[in-house]
Amino acid sequence: MGQHKVTFLPHNRVVSVLEGESLIRAALQAGVHINASCGGEGVCAKCRVQVEKGSVSGGESDRFSDEETERGWHLACQSRIIGDVTVRVPVESAIDRTVFDKRFTPRRTASIRQMDFDSLKERGLFIPPVEKVYLELPTPDAQNNMPDVTRLVEHLKLKGNEHKLELTLAVIRTLPAIMREHDFKVTATLVRPVRDDGKTLITSVQSGDTTGQNYAIALDIGTTTIYAQLIDLTSGKCLGEAGDFNGQISYGEDVISRIIHAEKPEGLETLQKTVVTTINKVIGTIIKQAQVDRQNISTITMAGNTTMTQLLLAIDPRYLRRSPYVPASTLFPPFQASTIGIDLDEHVIALLYPAIASYVGGDIVAGIMGTGLYREEELTLFLDIGTNAEIVIGNKDWLACTACSAGPAFEGGGIEFGMRAAKGAIEDFSIDPVTYEPMLVTIGDVRPKGICGSGLINMVALMFEIGVINNRGKFNREHGTPRIRENKGIWEFVLAWKDDTQIDRDISLSEIDIDNLIRAKGAVYSGCMTLLEEVGLDMGTIERIILAGGFGSYIDLEKAMTIGLLPEIDPDRVIFIGNGSLMGARMSSLTNRIRKDVVEVTKKMTNFELSETPSYMDHYVAAMFIPHTEIEKFPGVKRRMKAWQELRADKP
Amino acid sequence: MGQHKVTFLPHNRVVSVLEGESLIRAALQAGVHINASCGGEGVCAKCRVQVEKGSVSGGESDRFSDEETERGWHLACQSRIIGDVTVRVPVESAIDRTVFDKRFTPRRTASIRQMDFDSLKERGLFIPPVEKVYLELPTPDAQNNMPDVTRLVEHLKLKGNEHKLELTLAVIRTLPAIMREHDFKVTATLVRPVRDDGKTLITSVQSGDTTGQNYAIALDIGTTTIYAQLIDLTSGKCLGEAGDFNGQISYGEDVISRIIHAEKPEGLETLQKTVVTTINKVIGTIIKQAQVDRQNISTITMAGNTTMTQLLLAIDPRYLRRSPYVPASTLFPPFQASTIGIDLDEHVIALLYPAIASYVGGDIVAGIMGTGLYREEELTLFLDIGTNAEIVIGNKDWLACTACSAGPAFEGGGIEFGMRAAKGAIEDFSIDPVTYEPMLVTIGDVRPKGICGSGLINMVALMFEIGVINNRGKFNREHGTPRIRENKGIWEFVLAWKDDTQIDRDISLSEIDIDNLIRAKGAVYSGCMTLLEEVGLDMGTIERIILAGGFGSYIDLEKAMTIGLLPEIDPDRVIFIGNGSLMGARMSSLTNRIRKDVVEVTKKMTNFELSETPSYMDHYVAAMFIPHTEIEKFPGVKRRMKAWQELRADKP
Numbered sequence A, B: 001m002g003q004h005k006v007t008f009l010p011h012n013r014v015v016s017v018l019e020g021e022s023l024i025r026a027a028l029q030a031g032v033h034i035n036a037s038c039g040g041e042g043v044c045a046k047c048r049v050q051v052e053k054g055s056v057s058g059g060e061s062d063r064f065s066d067e068e069t070e071r072g073w074h075l076a077c078q079s080r081i082i083g084d085v086t087v088r089v090p091v092e093s094a095i096d097r098t099v100f101d102k103r104f105t106p107r108r109t110a111s112i113r114q115m116d117f118d119s120l121k122e123r124g125l126f127i128p129p130v131e132k133v134y135l136e137l138p139t140p141d142a143q144n145n146m147p148d149v150t151r152l153v154e155h156l157k158l159k160g161n162e163h164k165l166e167l168t169l170a171v172i173r174t175l176p177a178i179m180r181e182h183d184f185k186v187t188a189t190l191v192r193p194v195r196d197d198g199k200t201l202i203t204s205v206q207s208g209d210t211t212g213q214n215y216a217i218a219l220d221i222g223t224t225t226i227y228a229q230l231i232d233l234t235s236g237k238c239l240g241e242a243g244d245f246n247g248q249i250s251y252g253e254d255v256i257s258r259i260i261h262a263e264k265p266e267g268l269e270t271l272q273k274t275v276v277t278t279i280n281k282v283i284g285t286i287i288k289q290a291q292v293d294r295q296n297i298s299t300i301t302m303a304g305n306t307t308m309t310q311l312l313l314a315i316d317p318r319y320l321r322r323s324p325y326v327p328a329s330t331l332f333p334p335f336q337a338s339t340i341g342i343d344l345d346e347h348v349i350a351l352l353y354p355a356i357a358s359y360v361g362g363d364i365v366a367g368i369m370g371t372g373l374y375r376e377e378e379l380t381l382f383l384d385i386g387t388n389a390e391i392v393i394g395n396k397d398w399l400a401c402t403a404c405s406a407g408p409a410f411e412g413g414g415i416e417f418g419m420r421a422a423k424g425a426i427e428d429f430s431i432d433p434v435t436y437e438p439m440l441v442t443i444g445d446v447r448p449k450g451i452c453g454s455g456l457i458n459m460v461a462l463m464f465e466i467g468v469i470n471n472r473g474k475f476n477r478e479h480g481t482p483r484i485r486e487n488k489g490i491w492e493f494v495l496a497w498k499d500d501t502q503i504d505r506d507i508s509l510s511e512i513d514i515d516n517l518i519r520a521k522g523a524v525y526s527g528c529m530t531l532l533e534e535v536g537l538d539m540g541t542i543e544r545i546i547l548a549g550g551f552g553s554y555i556d557l558e559k560a561m562t563i564g565l566l567p568e569i570d571p572d573r574v575i576f577i578g579n580g581s582l583m584g585a586r587m588s589s590l591t592n593r594i595r596k597d598v599v600e601v602t603k604k605m606t607n608f609e610l611s612e613t614p615s616y617m618d619h620y621v622a623a624m625f626i627p628h629t630e631i632e633k634f635p636g637v638k639r640r641m642k643a644w645q646e647l648r649a650d651k652p
Helices: A023-030 A066-070 A117-122 A148-158 A169-181 A247-251 A255-262 A267-290 A306-312 A362-371 A453-465 A511-534 A557-562 A580-590 A593-604 A615-622 A635-650 B023-030 B066-070 B117-122 B148-158 B169-181 B247-251 B255-262 B267-290 B306-312 B362-371 B453-465 B511-534 B557-562 B580-590 B593-604 B615-622 B635-650
Strands: A003-009 A013-018 A048-053 A073-075 A085-088 A130-136 A164-167 A185-191 A199-207 A215-221 A225-232 A238-245 A297-304 A349-352 A380-385 A388-394 A399-405 A425-431 A438-442 A484-487 A490-496 A507-510 A544-548 A574-578 A605-608 B003-009 B013-018 B048-053 B073-075 B085-088 B130-136 B164-167 B185-191 B199-207 B215-221 B225-232 B238-245 B297-304 B349-352 B380-385 B388-394 B399-405 B425-431 B438-442 B484-487 B490-496 B507-510 B544-548 B574-578 B605-608
Touching: A003 A023, A013 A023, A117 A580, A130 A148, A130 A297, A148 A164, A148 A169, A148 A185, A148 A199, A164 A169, A169 A199, A215 A267, A215 A306, A215 A362, A215 A580, A225 A267, A225 A580, A238 A267, A247 A255, A247 A267, A255 A267, A255 A306, A267 A306, A297 A306, A297 A362, A297 A580, A306 A362, A362 A380, A362 A388, A362 A544, A362 A574, A362 A580, A362 A593, A380 A511, A388 A511, A399 A511, A425 A453, A438 A490, A453 A507, A453 A511, A453 A557, A453 A635, A490 A511, A507 A511, A511 A605, A511 A615, A544 A580, A557 A635, A574 A580, A580 A593, A593 A605, B003 B023, B013 B023, B117 B580, B130 B148, B130 B297, B148 B164, B148 B169, B148 B185, B148 B199, B164 B169, B169 B199, B215 B267, B215 B306, B215 B362, B215 B580, B225 B267, B225 B580, B238 B267, B247 B255, B247 B267, B255 B267, B255 B306, B267 B306, B297 B306, B297 B362, B297 B580, B306 B362, B362 B380, B362 B388, B362 B544, B362 B574, B362 B580, B362 B593, B380 B511, B388 B511, B399 B511, B425 B453, B425 B490, B438 B490, B453 B507, B453 B511, B453 B557, B453 B635, B490 B511, B507 B511, B511 B605, B511 B615, B544 B580, B557 B635, B574 B580, B580 B593, B593 B605
Parallel strands: A003 A085, A164 A199, A215 A297, A297 A349, A380 A544, A399 A605, A544 A574, B003 B085, B164 B199, B215 B297, B297 B349, B380 B544, B399 B605, B544 B574
Antiparallel strands: A003 A013, A048 A073, A048 A085, A130 A185, A185 A199, A215 A225, A225 A238, A380 A388, A388 A399, A425 A438, A484 A490, A490 A507, B003 B013, B048 B073, B048 B085, B130 B185, B185 B199, B215 B225, B225 B238, B380 B388, B388 B399, B425 B438, B484 B490, B490 B507
């Protein structure tokens, strides 16, 4: 019995294992996580993997459809190695789904601004882009035998709708039967034009009166997660919400690896189908939740970053990652959702947020439109922090934006014990200023498994304030605690001893981890600095900060200022909006005004490429300290450090 | 060996034959024609039929694809009856194709007005709806990294095209690769808007300069035949023309039987696919003829009657044949030809002529637009005569139209020896006024097989003028010629004795045949009378006649006036336009002006339903004579009758 090579995708980790070994043990050896809750009996069927090259013995299951079996799906725990093999681990088998479990959602550190629906109504802007109109048409006779379409259109005009009307062939095909089903009583679905002189499109005609059932789906297409909401267009209420991991994760975690996969033969097609599969799953969930009739969904409003948008539309994204970073398009026409595979009726019109540039996408524009900052006086810094951070600064008069690569630290990546904000993640932290004994708070209140991004910020901030680490992120080797130790040449702080964890290892924070965090926060801060400088302003002029994004929602403002991720500002002037992309998508399903305004916003917004801006590197170097070289800009941090010193001095 | 029932479709003829009999002999027995030129050896493979119910033994052939075999295709000559069976005879196996053979095209009795392309150019109206524009775009760099779409659109605007531009997702998908293929040198295909304030649609972007290759296909979708022309949009020249029988003939000869078939399960789908199959065949032929690159075809302009139009678009036509005769739509939006199965690139935009009513379709509107009568002063009678006759009267100020059922006599139907205008058809006729010996002229100059519509008119007219038949269409039993005889109680005139024919039977014209012709011409004439009366005019006000349609092109004007099909008018004021539908389709590919005008024309044109017009029946009864009750309205006929009398009186 020989050794065989097992390659795991998308990680591209290769291990050599003995013939007869199970795939799940090979994965363990490779450090690849595959969900498996039944201990390998093949009962839970969670450890689904796809054999892409070579073959294994066993692992078949009647849980797989014939098509899945044919495409190489196996249960990893039941599959034995019989030769070299390449295995793809799909997102649902690899990721801890507790992140979508509301019971384990991390605590919010501040209240999140809700969509301002009432004000929309007050201002007379509750005008969904899609409306339904009920018509009782006269029955044809010898004196009045005009065509069905003419009968409909004439009557719509009579009802005061003087817009130019346009029908598709698909709608015309339905008319003869539909109009005669309830004696020429029908409900027409109209897509309002963007401009007053534009054409109104009739997308569907239903028999009888269905005006009371008019729904939209708002969709955020994130690189990692996809969220959808079901919106009642008669009341403006959200009837359901669901999220899931973007299935594309199986082909790479970040946009760059997705683009690289898209460049492979059939890669683009695969990625397009994969994201649509996730979208359809999420849509199915909210439709079930809200118990609405699928045929009464009239529109789907969507937002995603530029790469996600191009992949969704099957537009080759290769030039997004190559200088000079040219997107195929930023504006997209409305289109039938079904044409790209979305499982909604033919008549459902998809509206997709435009992008600004390769790295400032429709998700950011959605946030700008959803918050309304483009209509307001206050000079606002809009931040969406993740692996990439997008920065928009401006107000009703001008808008500037940029994007910078923060690296994966905020999402737990590149941190030895980093993890996503899921059950078992340390999300908050406190430390005894004398004994340096930590207090850990985990998501789900269980023994710790690792550290999520917000936990990381909190612990580094606090450690800095009490002097456990210095402004270069190095541990104070003088503190006499066994928690600060050198391990294989690297200094670290032990957060939890082995026996107190779920992972049977000490969980610690190393200087390398801290350095990664500093680089991440430095990239964001210096991005803001550079953008402000380009428009001739400085940090002091910022009147308001809007934090968007999953990570942004959970950070502790004071701690984020301590590490120098955010400039110091009155915390009351910081607004958390959560998923700005989803919020913007929902807003555009409620008011057609956004479709009119967004074209102006995309024209007005100036994008700066940091790589083309020489001062960026200077600002970056200056930000490689906690909180910053210019500590005087962070009086709050100084004050808190002093308070800790005094507290410590008071203790015996 | 028992007897089995064999049913032939679309004829619906049933015969009972002995087991073991061949299908082709069963067809002979049923009076169903199936082409078979090899005498039943299975070599020519022309006798293709489709077994729809039951089965036969033998008749398989490797000439059929697997799919065809599965769908029941057999060679009739090789198939033996083994039980009750239903067989469909497809059009290509049933019809004499010599009608499409230019060598056997019937002689024209008058020159046909050619499309007035030069005048179009002179008037500055040579503006095809689809234009190509060559662009040399600047290459992107760090200072100019606008999206591909923006780059294209901005440059099109710079080139003076200030129209609003619109792109489809399909075009956006092609851009990243196409723009980079020849260093950002591209040719954009633009569909001009109908109105000046409308949007210009970019349907395609090709790399390099392809402005020299811009083609259109003009298509006439007739109930019986489909004709296409390939038009060079840079020169206006026609590069190829081809025609074929509409494959739908297998499902019924006329529009009513097609509608009935469409009401059966999957009937509509079958008819839609069938006509598209013929269209694709014809398109394939002209593309091959003209040797153009399929991807440089930019548009297809089409016209057909209302039923053909609805079947083409898969719109249920059932209400077209039921009072109050309501079409689904008369105007149709431009659409991608490929979406209905037409084998042209995705970017090809189809423009389809609007209809007026259920029985005045886009083919007639195409004729009106193509001739330009809607722009001219002269009061014109436009006639398209076939099984249905469509009548339009009007000028630039007003237009009225109607349709009447003439029955199939003009196309050789309902006439004992009637046939289509194909090889062997008697198309012209002369008769010795004394001996009554006829002279027959056939298409292709071969021995006669039957009588086509124009031949029928010529012989009835001449026989009336010389007194062989009276004004009620009865033979003068007093003439001592063996050619006038009573046969099974019906009087007839023997045109050709058995030995002189191709069919081994005497070919004759009976009083029943003449009666059918009188009914047909009476329907048309009284339709014209009724329409004129409804607008307060009479036949004398007509300043010009335009004759459209295959049949209309070949009639002898004087003879048509003699039988009272047309009112008497100076023959110089009669214009033959041939296939008006094809002419109109071609014209709309050459000038966008037609798209602007046609909406006005459809609004302006008043349709009269003859069934709702009580005076029609009175006019019809008055027209049941040759030429008409009011013979004084036909002074020319009287003059000619007198001339014949004198000629005969001169003879010994």
